[in-house]
Amino acid sequence: MTLLLQSDKSPKGVPLTDLEISWMASLPYIVSVPSTYIMAEIGDRYGRKLALLLATGSAAATWLLKLCSMSIWAFIAARILVGITMSGSCVICPTYIKEICDSNIRGALGCWDASKSLIWLRCKSKYDSTIKEEIDYIKEEHEKDEGQGPFLVMKILSNNILRRAFYISLVITLSRELCGLVQITTFAGDIFQLTVAQSIIKLSPNQKAIVTGFVQLCGVTLASVLIERCGRKPLIFIMSFISGLSMCVLATWFLLQHFNPPGYIPVISLCICIFCDNSGTLPLSLVLTGEMFSFKYRGTVLATTMSVACIVNFIQLLFFKSIIKVMGIYFVFYFFGAVCLFTAVYVMIMLPETRNRKLEDIYYDLSTSKEKMELGDRNTVSIPAFSYGNSIGWMSPMTLLLQSPESPKGVPLTDLEVSCMASLPYVVCIPGTYLMAAIGDRYGRKLALLTMSVTSITIWLLKLCSMNIWVFILARMLVGITMSGACVTCPTYIKEISDNDIRGALGCWGTIFFTMGCLFSYIIGDLCSYRLILLILLLVPVSHFVIFLTMPESPSYLLKKGKDEEASKVLMWLRCRKEYDLAIKEEIEYIKEEQKKDEHQAVFLLKNIGKDNILRRAFYISLVAAMSRELCGSVPILIFAGYIFKISSEGTGIELSPNQSSMVLGAVQLLGATLVSAIVERFGRKPLLLATCLLSGTSLCILASWFVFQNFDPPSWIPVTTLCIVIFCDSCGLLPLTLVLTSEIFSYKYRGIVLATTMALASIADFFQLILFKFLIKVTSACSVFYIYGVISILTAVYVFIKVPETRNRQLEDIYYDLKTKKEKRQLETVLQFRPINITNNMIR
Template identity: 50%
Template sequence: MNKYYFFFGEGSKVNQYICAILINLAVLAYGAAVGWMSPMTLLLQSDQSPAGAPLSDTVVSWMASVSYMVCIPATLLFAGVEERLGRKAALLGMSSCMAICWVIKLSSMEVWAFIAARAVFGLAMGAAFVVAPVYVKEISDDSIRGTLGSLVVLSQTTGNLVMYVVGDYLSYRGCLWFCLALPAVHIVLFLMMPESPSYLVKNGELEEAARVVAWLRCSREDSALVKAEIDTLQKEQDNDKESSKFAMKAIWSDKILRRAFYIALAVTLAREVCGANPVLNFAAYIFELADSGLVLSPNQQAMMLGAVQVAGSALASSVVEKAGRKPLLFTSSLISGASMCVLASWFVLRARGVPAPGWLPVSALCLCIFCDAAGLQPISMVVMNEIFSFKYRSSVSAVTMGLASSTDFVQLLTFKPLANSIGIEYCFYFFGAVCLVNSVYVIFKLPETKQRSLEEIYEKLKTKKERESEKVKAVEA
């Protein structure tokens, strides 16, 4: 008996959107937890600190960075969980970790509790971009996988904005209760959602996989569409069995997979070192340092930054299937790099007493964050999941996110000390250079993956010499 029912017209994609939105509710809760640092840093370091005394820069830096330190092993942990227990179990585990984080903060105002709670949040951080993008990709039809894949970043940015607003209007404990409610609601709602069809096929649960595919595609279980998709998933699994048992060993021994891995690593690191992470964690601090003369408070300027970020990620989800992955990633990298360099130059001019418009730092940061949300963040995740089969997605996501988290840990631990010692302009020049180099890399190395099969993508990764050699062998055969 079919336990999944569809209530929309046959062939409708509504169920895929419902499932993807509920998957990303956990990412929205994650975005709120990341955004919590911006309004709460100002409060906790003020004379009205709920901790009883202002927290030092060292404590705040550890609060911001410890999550990324824990995230490094957590990516490998959750990659193993989603491979052995399933995508659904891993996602519910992510929300459970976030709930524990807020319970700790509600229980104590000691420094150890602040840092311990952010460390527990690091477990959820390790799952966010390892589990959710893979899960969404595996429930999506090829025609909308870019749009649904972009919802991951849209959800995170929405969470950031929600926390900027909530942090400005609710009390300290009110914010904590609000943040606790988000993962709790996700856990309750997501219990109704199915497991990934790819995971079910891998475990030999073909009948259940057919039921899930039928529900996601709003089709009958015995329809040709459902049978064809199950056959495709089985073929993918059979191809993976022919390679090495260890995913990373197989990638390293195959030159095409190795090139795909280099691309995934490059776009992931560029995404993390583009400057968006320090900006989002210390947005209010940066605006306070800029002292642009605007009537808005630093936290209200951070809200504006969050709104721009949501607008950018919304644009990405609406145009990614039309514009393609490569043009969006190139354009966003180029503009983001240029805006970071302009922002750094503004700080240089101000330090030398040269008049500079007060609106420029806010505008430059908004443009940078808009481009990050419209291209660097979502497209890098979509591409990474499109260029690997089921067997490699979790492992590649874990390795790349582990390395990315290492860079995030270093960035957030050193950003404020470096900004105060050598000058914040040098930090922004570095971020700008990373973005500009990435734009060049995208032109020459990244293949277009929009609505292309793995075979077509891997064909694009071959060199001209390799393609000609294969043609000669085919003729000889």
């Protein structure tokens, strides 16, 4: 109808405008927000049957209005009624089906309509023991909900298990709305219209839309068959992953459209996306919500998640056509693909299987899957790292823009000004590291992380308010504070709230968010206007500040301040324990013992480290790792990515722009950071560091040789490939593991000051190399610079092999024993032979 009503043959007589079509498409979703609660209330108070009959009446009125009038206001009124029908189908239908079905087929019936499930239900003619057990179970479910009070959403959010179940329902529901299915089905004709020029498939846009509709039906039908065999979790994961890949393929087709890519790709990829969405998140989001909540909460949760999803749909449908015109359709489909892939990862980590299971069993998984909960709860901690990545990644596209004739400042910036902007964060980071460490030790890690968010907000506001070079420099100086927090406070906080067996993976979580932040800045830097970029990046720290207010303080800090009871409650929450058990008690005693050993030390912590042989060796390891990370070339590569690709592509015929090459680099960086979080607890710290440093050094030497032989026309793919390998190795080696190592080889007392000191020294090195980077390339050539980086990486690999101990799943005493010399170990063994009973941890050190 969109194509018909906007054509010259419109039955209305006058073609509808894009604005009118956008309102018609989006209005049902905004109307659905209040109507979901109305339908849920009717269903709870007067019965599910009456609510379903009202939804049917609303659907009938919709078509009668369209039959009786061609007025735009009649169309709008009809679309408003669609919102009421939508509420009934998305809230009452799955609730009703869940309540009348056996647990072994409720998923399949959740993909059908209510009338078929009623026919099946009536096939049982006698009141047997199975029926009696089911009635008893429903009564027991109701009894548990009695006395809960009317404020159901508050009750859900105040209960750990219900809150996690609610978050799962909300994420899956939002993923369903943001995966692109709504836009594709609503604007299918328009989307296919954009592909007509290159398409070899001789079908009209409407005929292609019919094909996708048929595929949609096939997907839903298949889901009803597979859902009880494969389960909910595998089906959502597989379908989300395939859909995400297909969306990215389609986005790439639109991006490379001027190169005449195969014309069959849009139809096939869209069909795959629609098939997967209708076999996965579309039916199963409702089935899951119906299965994870009891009768009392079911309607409220469905209404709430549906309302939030409808608000999102209203906004995206209203602005869908405008976004395509401003940013390009490939940006939209890349976003949809990213949402689908994120959903697949989230499902794999967080979602419990609900097939053929009762609420008690599902809630048991939510309460005992401690590692999954820690991963989910700690996402918030790493948002400052994402914001820090935004600041670092912002420089790459902005360097090219601000030094071009089209600079939003009016006058292009000089090399000296850009070098100062790039390097100043690292010199400010020197006092910033000690400042953040002092705030974290004196006032708590939580306040230090909130301070980071306030600083990030100030950075983007300054750039929005003025184009003066001194404002730019001030904003970049403040980046040094966020850098300090991301590299000192974040890993310290994560280490102190994590279990030993997953602290490495969680320590890499910050790296994942940092790389995501860089990639995000690369993408929007190439697609959006200067001011829009700043507005988008401003939302990140604002969101973190609001969300992080709900997070607890570090247990180590609370125990240091004598707040034992509060620390116990925090640990119980972090470890998903309902009671103060032996494991919590042992962990608290271990933290106290660790802090007691540090009480007798003097206030001059660095002096104490220098006097103690073991601590001094541990400090050298942290320092070498930190300096190697900064001097291996990854920092200037990330900041000047666009500039490096520009000088390496001159005369080579590379068709990617410098910014697009930077996006490839950012994607590889994110891939490396994601990989290391999965393998760091399997392979350990030392093997990963050794392998990545060696591979990175070799790649840098190859890149340097490419610049040496540039006049002999070497393969043009070498710069992009080698730089991608370097960034991949850095993001799954030195970048995350430097911070993880330092956190694991020092106790609470020394952790902050060591991270601050190594970070300060590394920042000095970064300041000088960034301010001189462009100058050195022009004076000595790029090959000399990259040979130096390659040699440093290879020397780091040798040092790691000889000096660095393995720290995975080990206590401090075991790590410090490995740091002893052979002579010290022999002395310790002698002491152990004569005084085995009185050995203490201090003697081992």
